[in-house]
Amino acid sequence: MAFQPSRRHLLMGAVSLAAAQAVSGSALAAPRRSAPATPLRWLDGHKPARLEGTTFGVPWPRGALRPNQAFSIRDGSGRATPAQSWPIAYWPDGSLKWSAHAVTSDAALDGLTLAPGASPAPAKAVKVADQGQQIVVTVGDLEWRVPKSGDALVSGATRGGRPVVGKLSLVALSQDKPELEAGGAVKSSRYGVRIRQAVVEQSGPVRGVIKLDGVHTDGTREWLPVSVRLYFYAGSDAVRIVHSFIFDGDPKTDFIRGLGAVAETPMADESYNRHIRFAGEDEGVWGEAVRTLTGLRTRANPAAAVRQAQIEGRAVAFADLPDILKNDGLQWVPEWGDFSFSQLSPDGFTLRKRTSEGHAWIDSNAGKRSRGLAYVGGASGGVALGLKDFWQRAPVALDIRNAHTDTAQLTAWMWSPEAPAMDLRPYRSANGMDTTAEELVGLDITYEDYEAGWDDAHGIARTSELTLWALDATPSHADFSAMAEQIADPARLTVEPARLHMAGVFGEWSLPNASTPIRAALEGRLRHLLDHYLQEVDQRRWYGFWSYGDVMHTYDPDRHMWRYDVGGYAWDNSELSTDLWLWTSYLRTGRADVFKLAEAMTRHTGEVDVYHLGRFKGFGTRHGVQHWSDSSKQPRVSNVAYRRIYYFLTADERVGDLMRELNESDYALQNVDISRKLPPAPGRAVPEGQVVSGFGTSWGAFISAWLTEWERTGDRRWRDRIVNGMTTIGGMKRRWFAGEAPFDLATGRYQGQGDYVAVSHLNAVFGVAEMNAELLDLLDVPSYRRAWLEYCRYYNAPDNDIAGLLGEAPKGRSLTEAHSRLTAYAANKEGDAALAQRAWSEFLGKDPTKLQALLGARSTTVGGVDVLRPIQEDAQVSTNDAAQWSLAAIENLALIGDSLEEAAARLGYRP
Template identity: 50%
Template structure:
């Protein structure tokens, strides 16, 4: 919401050092700055895409807007009106609509943007769903899709005009009982197939249908690798989008995954020279060949034959060939098997063979493939795509048996020819048998180690596939567009101005270069974002488990990120990196920032969080392996990091992840996340356990993270139980002797209320995990004056001078960390309490030292090359993601709250 009407008045009062501008003037200033956002949407990349297979997004609405029960439509900038399917995503406390979800048919929005309005518009194309005893039938754009309710086939068939073009699509996996490189007997490999255990129709049209399938992989032994996936169908599209999530639930020391894939069959019709194979290439390129080539022969069949085969059309009747060539066609080898392998982000190869028992022939190679292929003929075929293809390498696309009656395709989202996944913890005990010695290790490597706690059992990964059921081989340029869509899906999305004007997502504003100080701040903010975007590529932060995350801290001596040093390696959302990227996207509208934040949301919500087992609902602190640190906490699984993506995209999987966190606070009674603090100061020292049903809970890192899930569920469903849970915490914190300055208190898991809190115990981390951002929303939704004042006191006095701090808290002042990041707390108190002196103090705090003492403020990026590094790289001396994220969030929030008070040192 950046600044609502009251906040604009407050900001104006500060600017005038006490005066308030008339409301009309304030409103004009707001519109001047944000533009008339309304219910506007636009294409993320700035223009309508060359190919659109249907869109889905979330639309924000200002408080007081009533849901249009008659429906909505999208008026394009070109005058065309697109019909929409609509459902509620969230509600304001007064019962007015807050977010709606919308789906548009394929190709319906051809202009750069448009406006969502209350209106009814009929779609020329519709999707219908019928539920049968053991199947679900979806009819869309002339394709009849038959989905399974049980068994291994997710898609039993897809037919066009009664002609089957696709069948038996299912999940497959292979694993072995030991890693590749260990000495001893050769690993024993096992094969598994996904089996459906539950099927649910979540949406049944008319514009979008959504079917959810859940199950596990079966084979040797007990079923494992549970999965859930959704199939999405849009009116007017012959494409199904599949969003698939897999949980690793095996013993990392006994199960080593080789391959993970989605496979299916395509019936092959016609002669081999009329069967076509396609793979997407670089920069819109396409590798296109026939099963039996008619080009390059010693005897030329003629231009009509060659041109038709190259175009993917049926060749002329064979009786138009010279008799001798017609008789000799059988001597031309038919190539039945094809593979595109991308073992790493930097190169792919294409190979083919005539069939099993015969040698592979190298066909071509390139750098980065889009993850797209096709097999079929003029009588029908199937195109298939795997998103984030080279970014998730090792990956592979296979075609087998194209010269026979049926071609089998497999989209390997982990390639079976790559080394098996080894998810075991990466080091031994090293003398750290008890908490005392584990704390010693933490002190030197920043890794919180505990035997048995650094497990990968329960982590997950989400992957997207696309399948097209097609009546004939498409033209080459259309296939290239399909490949481009897989690699970079077009996205229709609410404009940032619409999000801002509706009052969403706390304190943020748009890029402001209205003064030299703010101009300098914006220059540094952009430079640091560009730096991280570049580091993903330069440092190859790619791979199945890694893509989407960034590293935590930099090693100035080795000129590398500290990938092998304990808690300094993978970031795992530490200090709100996710929120930094999302708020930066909102204020700039940059598509590259959106896609980086999207990849991070997919990663941190899946890989860094446990989805089953004893740690379910908790995330893992930063470390060498995403799951390796023994600190399991709600601050990482935090719904605050998911909800922006969820509301902007209406993504159901992201909604599942937030809902799955509900009730996770009960697990704190079993998993003591504070077990290594307090009295653990000697070998074997005990730690006192709290009474049954109670836990000691930090306000910011734990309660603040939990309330993000409660608040989101309350606004999604209107269920007041979650509001009451939040209110219980707010009321009890406000009633504590030290209120927020207590930092921690005893929490009753049944009632949701705190008690105790007599001592001032401020933690610098209490404000660093989204609690500030969530409070900026929470205090606009729940009116509780006593709690608001307690929170504003904390905001004002965390960074206060010693005398003022002691006067307010009665406690002795002591140095504390993250003062620069907490400058936004001071700025918030300044805006809400109309205090110009606090506004100026906030900028002074912001100009101070950040998270890293060796970080030179606004240090420029420099290029390192030669023998000092493996390859030329860019670095910022002393950079840490903690520092970058907290500085970035504080910068944009101070700019929005007290921007007019920015002095010359604002950018440092």
């Protein structure tokens, strides 16, 4: 049966068409190109053993499809699988740029193809009904009740009218000191959740989405704002939970001891028919009953078939028990009601259990890295709850309580209360650094831009992903293991890199090509850098609740360590576009491991490194020992350019929220003077309503938010704001070489003549080169095009050439390799073969021996007493260089790749 759109879907279609017309300024013309049938592939290269539904994005060539295009997904035999599709971005002419698609478990197949067409309705469709005080979501015989306010995310769920899930709620534990000191006392508090708003964002038939916003409260204090999305898929027993919170406490007195999601389930089966499951290492499963029937003395030991049934989680009949147990003997077999599965480090978990509160815990088992899933229930059903990135986010835990009573509780602890309390205080004191002059001396020594009071965690956030299953039976070990795999490594559909490239999205990049020796060497270096950082994440243990997803900035070969404790050399915090390097690398290679590292980085850098409320809202923090410790708060870190690729590939609503909240981050320049420690420069004194804004590190970040919002909504005010900036930069005397100017917040226009020269090596290395490549493909602003091409041609130019343009050879020009991609861009757009050779010379260098050493570099083993444990080391790698060299290589190959072999021959490079 063809999908029959609801009134809401018809309204969405009308909104989509209106948005597309707003982009183009008129009704959408007929598509000029045919839309390609698009083969889909599983990110990991094989169909999943289990699928609870998934969502993915696909780009389309400009002019190929109308914005309200319907789609069909078919398997290799031509059978259509249920799918739900919607637009998430438009081209300037109003045609569809990106579509999002949700599929059910029926799509766990190979040979899937996406094309325009009709989609069948799912057999167990998602239905979302607003019933006033609550929202009811129905998936087959499973009904979820979501209150619009109160102390629960879900008030309950039933299967065929039988309760299977009780309340799903949140809990936060805090204390007023980090630890108990001798002779002291610690005051602790427990907070539940208060939901203030519930919004239905999608209502089926394949996917339903509800967004809940609220705070944590103990009835007196309200803090820790929380936003939760619940995702329901047709045919699935599960609800995916995306949980985000903001830390808005005082780091000196508010120490989070625990942060969790608690699911209740009724326990009606006999205690010997109640079961516990935990995911262990790899595919391993630990399973026991609340009251075990195995291991008893001979007279009491049930038959092998009975014991096997209990091990497998199948119902055991009372009549099949030995007489001694049936004759009141069962009461002497202990009931185990509480279980604690704790992963306090990325390298080890422990499992304990006890009969009930007030009694001792006993050790049960232990291991290394768990996939993070637990189950409690009976043979007739129960709940499973899991946490993605479980061991990577340690300290975490899964706790089961009261499994021997009428109601059990299963808690997924995003921060385990068994660990030390979360300590967000500054890692250092001023140490006499009381003046700006002293701070600048400190900066010169440790690379840390310290300023008292600016190393504040107030306003940072974190997102966690959980899944809750409402099951009608205890899962088999095999099924439970497949569920754990979906928690740890969710199945994703995507398209081939060549298909992404064909759509013409995300600027200038090309597919790998190792057809000549120099190309093979460049591709080898690109692979080595990716492999190196993937390896470093694990061998350096770059894990933890606040840190997983980030990488370090600079290596210390003397210690065989990264400079984790040296000022601005520690956590990278997106410095010089690490995120963009990883995402561009994924686009061209399709590597699953690169996607997962980039995804973790997007989750981290968009949440932890950025302020979401308070005086720094909208800005991110420069690289440092703590993610929030450096006093340099800038939009170059909160840059949407680092999030948008993930958003369009996945249609992830949380990242969509994060991008949208930055639409007006330019106003934050009123609160933070980025240049406050620098000597006075032309144009820095501005009237009210204006701010000083750099073209690259500030405006370059703002335009990424505005472009994305224009693409997503068709709202022309964001397009016009971009054009105002482009036009006024293009009209200045020194154009891009002015570097910065007064910026009018009301209009988005730069002010003044720009008749000065202010060059910074950082202006073009925080995503603006890539954003300009997209903008100049979408918007025709001739004066700005000339200004950018001029900057691209002359930034790396010989002193005499740039002095001829500006009257002087300005200081501040460095990062020659990185800026070679600007030279290449000008060479490509102006068809200048000589300039292309200059670009390759800037990138490859002038010494073939040094180039050979760079391209042939590999890791070496360091062991023995020099290190804590044996490591693979490449002591020459730094993250700035890795990111910028890789981006330059990728873009140069795309822009001027046809002249690479000539450049290598001129250099005398012989691999």
